[in-house]
Amino acid sequence: MSDLVQVNNLCVDYITFGGRVRAVDDVSFSIKKGEILGLAGESGCGKSTIAFALMRLHRPPALISEGEILFDGKDILDFSDEELRKFRWADTSMVFQSAMSCLNPVKTIESQFYDIFEAHNVVSTKEEGAERAKELLQIVDIPPERLYDYPHQFSGGMRQRVVIAMALALKPKLLIMDEPTTALDVVVQREILQKVYELKEEFGFSVLFITHDLSLMVEFCDRIGIMYSGKLVEVAPSKEILGKPQHPYSFGLGNSFPTLHGELQEMIGIPGSPLDLNHVPDGCRFAERCFNASEQCRTDEPQLRNDEARGWVACHHPLAIDFRELQDAPCSELN
Amino acid sequence: MQTHVPVTSDQKITLEANDLCIDFAKERKSIFSPKQYLRALNGLNFKMYESRCLAVVGESGCGKSTAARIATKIYNPSSGQVKFRGQDITEIESGQALRDYRKDVQMVFQDPFGSLNPLHTIRYHLSRPLKIYHGLAKGSELEDRLVGLLEQVGLTPARDVLSKFPHQLSGGQRQRVFLAKTLAIGANVILADEPTSMLDVSIRIGVLNLMSQMKQEMGKSFMYITHDIATARYFAEDTVVLYCGHMVEWGSTEEITQNPQHPYTQLLLAAVPDPKRSIHQKLPTHRALETPMWSPDKTGCPYAARCPQAKPACSEYLPEAKEIAPQHYVRCHLFM
Ligand SMILES: Nc1ncnc2c1ncn2[C@@H]1O[C@H](COP(=O)(O)OP(=O)(O)OP(=O)(O)O)[C@@H](O)[C@H]1O
Ligand SMILES: Nc1ncnc2c1ncn2[C@@H]1O[C@H](COP(=O)(O)OP(=O)(O)OP(=O)(O)O)[C@@H](O)[C@H]1O
Ligand code: SF4
Ligand SMILES: [Mg+2]
Ligand SMILES: [Mg+2]
Numbered sequence: 001m002s003d004l005v006q007v008n009n010l011c012v013d014y015i016t017f018g019g020r021v022r023a024v025d026d027v028s029f030s031i032k033k034g035e036i037l038g039l040a041g042e043s044g045c046g047k048s049t050i051a052f053a054l055m056r057l058h059r060p061p062a063l064i065s066e067g068e069i070l071f072d073g074k075d076i077l078d079f080s081d082e083e084l085r086k087f088r089w090a091d092t093s094m095v096f097q098s099a100m101s102c103l104n105p106v107k108t109i110e111s112q113f114y115d116i117f118e119a120h121n122v123v124s125t126k127e128e129g130a131e132r133a134k135e136l137l138q139i140v141d142i143p144p145e146r147l148y149d150y151p152h153q154f155s156g157g158m159r160q161r162v163v164i165a166m167a168l169a170l171k172p173k174l175l176i177m178d179e180p181t182t183a184l185d186v187v188v189q190r191e192i193l194q195k196v197y198e199l200k201e202e203f204g205f206s207v208l209f210i211t212h213d214l215s216l217m218v219e220f221c222d223r224i225g226i227m228y229s230g231k232l233v234e235v236a237p238s239k240e241i242l243g244k245p246q247h248p249y250s251f252g253l254g255n256s257f258p259t260l261h262g263e264l265q266e267m268i269g270i271p272g273s274p275l276d277l278n279h280v281p282d283g284c285r286f287a288e289r290c291f292n293a294s295e296q297c298r299t300d301e302p303q304l305r306n307d308e309a310r311g312w313v314a315c316h317h318p319l320a321i322d323f324r325e326l327q328d329a330p331c332s333e334l335n
Numbered sequence: 336m337q338t339h340v341p342v343t344s345d346q347k348i349t350l351e352a353n354d355l356c357i358d359f360a361k362e363r364k365s366i367f368s369p370k371q372y373l374r375a376l377n378g379l380n381f382k383m384y385e386s387r388c389l390a391v392v393g394e395s396g397c398g399k400s401t402a403a404r405i406a407t408k409i410y411n412p413s414s415g416q417v418k419f420r421g422q423d424i425t426e427i428e429s430g431q432a433l434r435d436y437r438k439d440v441q442m443v444f445q446d447p448f449g450s451l452n453p454l455h456t457i458r459y460h461l462s463r464p465l466k467i468y469h470g471l472a473k474g475s476e477l478e479d480r481l482v483g484l485l486e487q488v489g490l491t492p493a494r495d496v497l498s499k500f501p502h503q504l505s506g507g508q509r510q511r512v513f514l515a516k517t518l519a520i521g522a523n524v525i526l527a528d529e530p531t532s533m534l535d536v537s538i539r540i541g542v543l544n545l546m547s548q549m550k551q552e553m554g555k556s557f558m559y560i561t562h563d564i565a566t567a568r569y570f571a572e573d574t575v576v577l578y579c580g581h582m583v584e585w586g587s588t589e590e591i592t593q594n595p596q597h598p599y600t601q602l603l604l605a606a607v608p609d610p611k612r613s614i615h616q617k618l619p620t621h622r623a624l625e626t627p628m629w630s631p632d633k634t635g636c637p638y639a640a641r642c643p644q645a646k647p648a649c650s651e652y653l654p655e656a657k658e659i660a661p662q663h664y665v666r667c668h669l670f671m
Contacts, residue, residue: 042536185394185395186394187602187603187621190605190606190608190614190616191623194614197614212535213608214536214610215608215609218610219608219610219613219614219616220614242610253536256539257536257565259565259609259611260564260592260604260609262611268541268544269538269541269544270538273507273508273538274505274537
C-alpha cells in the first residue's frame with residue numbers, strides 16, 4: 001500500500017496570553033491508502049489539533065509553525081483558498097463528536113446535502129441533488145424518505161449517520177473521525193463503526209480515527225499512534241500496542257482498560273497526572289510518570305526512531321516483552 | 336483480582352430497594368392535553384452489602400442516576416421503598432435521624448469540578464466535615480486526620496495538597512479529594528454515579544483501585560453507576576442491568592458478563608469494545624428501533640419491540656424474575 005498522507009515534523013502552536021504553547025510537537029506519521037490509522041492518548045495531548053491541521057481547519061490562536069502535510073504528494077499547507085475549498089469534502093472530510101455541531105438545526109437534511117453538492121458543482125438541479133443524497137442515506141441505513149426531515153427529528157445515532165453520509169458525499173480519499181461515537185451508546189457505536197468499515201472496504205478510502213477508548217481503537221484500526229502531551233511516542237500495528245507495547249506510556253495505557261473477558265488482572269494505570277504544556281521538562285515528557293526512567297531520560301529528549309523489527313518508538317529504554325506470549329504461557333502473570 | 340465472590344451470610348445489608356417505581360410528569364403540549372407520565376423506574380429491587388459493590392449498568396436514560404437519587408432522598412419514589420439498615424428511608428424525615436442518614440449515605444458525582452467549591456482550599460473541604468460530624472475543630476489531632484485522609488486517597492505530599500484550591504488539582508486528584516471528603520464525613524454507603532467518566536483514561540483505574548481499597552479494607556458499601564461494563568467487572572461483585580427503567584438481568588457480575596442470558600444483555604455485551612475481539616464481531620439480531628419511553632399504562636417486557644425472539648406474551652405482561660443459575664436472575668419470557 002502506498003501513502004495517501006504523509007505528515008512530516010508537524011508543529012502546531014497556540015498563541016495565548018501566557019505565551020506560545022506547542023500543542024503538537026514535531027509529529028510525523030503516514031496514512032496508507034485504505035488504512036485505518038488510530039490516534040490515541042489522554043485529553044489534551046493534541047489529537048484534535050492534528051485532525052484540524054490535516055483539514056487546515058485550524059483557526060487562530062492555532063498556528064502551524066513548522067512541518068509539511070503531504071496529501072497525495074502535495075503539501076496542503078501551500079494550498080490557495082480555492083485549492084483548499086476543493087480539497088475539503090472532496091479529498092478529506094471530517095466527522096466530529098457532536099453531530100449537532102456539523103448540522104445546521106434550521107435546515108432540512110436535503111438542503112444541507114444540496115449545499116455541499118452545489119459548492120462543488122457536482123449537481124445541476126435540486127432533483128439530482130436529492131437523488132444522490134437519498135443514495136447516500138441508504139448506504140448508512142437511513143430510510144431515504146427522511147431526507148426532508150430536520151436534524152432534531154433524528155436520534156443521536158441517526159444524526160451521526162447523517163453526518164457520515166455527508167462526509168462521504170463527495171467520495172473523499174480520507175475520512176477523519178474525531179471521537180465520532182463518544183456520545184452514543186455502545187450498541188449504536190458498534191453499528192456505526194461496522195458500517196464505516198464496510199464502506200471503507202467498498203470505496204477504499206483511508207480513515208484517521210481518534211478516540212480515548214483504546215479497546216475500541218484496537219478493534220477498529222489497522223495501526224495506532226500513541227500520543228503523549230504533544231508528542232507521538234509510538235506507532236505500531238493495533239494488536240501490538242497492547243500485546244507488545246514498546247513505550248512505557250503505551251504499556252500504561254494498555255494497563256488502564258480492564259477487559260471484559262479472560263482472567264481479571266490487577267491493573268495499575270499510570271501514576272501521576274498528565275503534563276502541563278506550559279511547563280515542558282527537558283528530556284522525555286513522560287519521565288516523571290515512567291517506571292523505567294533513567295538519568296538520561298531526564299536530560300535528553302528521545303527521538304522517534306524506526307527500527308524495522310520493532311516499528312516507531314520514541315523512548316530511550318523501549319520495552320521488549322511480548323505479553324501475548326506471556327498470557328498464553330501457563331501459570332504466567334503480568335505483574 | 337477478586338470480584339467473583341458470592342455473598343456470605345455474615346455480610347450485612349446496607350441499602351435495600353423493594354419494588355421501586357418512579358413516575359415523572361411529562362411536559363404537556365397544552366393545558367388541555369391530558370397529564371402524561373414517564374415511568375423512569377419500574378420495579379427496581381436490589382440489595383447492597385458491606386464490603387461489596389453493586390454495579391448499575393445500562394444505556395443512557397435507563398434510570399441509573401434516578402435510582403441513586405431516590406436512595407439519597409433527592410427524589411421520592413412513586414411506589415416501593417428503600418430501606419437503610421432495615422428502616423424505610425421515607426420515615427427518616429428530620430432531626431438527628433436525617434443527619435445520620437445524610438452522613439452515612441453519600442453520593443460521588445461524575446464531575447469533580449462541580450462537586451468541590453472553587454473558593455475554598457482542600458483543608459477547608461476536609462476539616463469542615465471533621466468538625467461538624469466528629470467535633471474535631473483544631474489541634475494536632477485534626478492535622479493528623481487531615482494528613483491521614485489525604486494519604487489514604489494517595490494524595491502526597493499531603494501538607495502541600497491541603498493549602499491548594501480545587502482548580503490547582505487535576506481531575507483525578509479532585510475526585511480523590513472528594514473521596515477523602517466522604518471518608519472525613521464517615522460515610523459507609525457510597526453511591527458513585529459515573530465517578531471516572533470525566534477523568535483522563537490513565538488515571539481512571541487509580542480511582543477505581545482507591546474505591547476498591549475503601550470497599551475491601553474499610554468495609555464501605557458501593558453502588559457503581561456506569562455504562563462501562565468492563566470496569567464494572569473489575570470493581571463490582573454484583574451487577575444489575577437496567578433497560579428502560581426495568582431490571583432485565585442481575586446477579587453476580589461474573590455470571591452476567593460471561594454468561595448473559597437476556598436478549599438485551601446479550602446485545603449490550605456483544606457491543607462492548609474488547610481488544611480481544613474485532614470490529615466485525617456480529618451483534619445478535621435485534622430490530623434497530625429506539626429504546627421506548629416507558630409509562631405507567633404500558634405492559635409487557637420493555638425490550639419486546641426490539642427483541643427478535645419476542646412471543647405474543649412478551650408485550651402482554653412482564654414475566655416474573657427467574658433464578659436461572661445460582662446468583663443469576665433474568666426477567667424474560669424465554670425462561671418461563
Ligand atoms: N483554542 C485554544 N487555545 C489555547 N490552547 C488550546 C486551544 N485549543 C486547544 N488548546 C490546547 O492544546 C492542547 C491540545 O488540545 P487538543 O484539543 O488537540 O487535545 P485532544 O488530544 O484532542 O484532547 P481531547 O481528548 O480532550 O479532545 C491542549 O493542551 C489544549 O489545552
Ligand atoms: N427530574 C426529572 N424530571 C423528569 N424526567 C426525569 C427527571 N429525572 C430523570 N428523568 C427521566 O428519567 C429517565 C432516566 O433518567 P436517568 O438520569 O436516571 O438516566 P441515566 O440512566 O442516569 O442516564 P445517563 O447514562 O444518560 O446518565 C430519563 O428518561 C430522564 O429523562
Ligand atoms: S525515554 Fe525514559 S522516561 Fe521516557 S518513556 Fe522511555 S524510559 Fe520512560
Ligand atoms: Mg479532541
Ligand atoms: Mg445518569
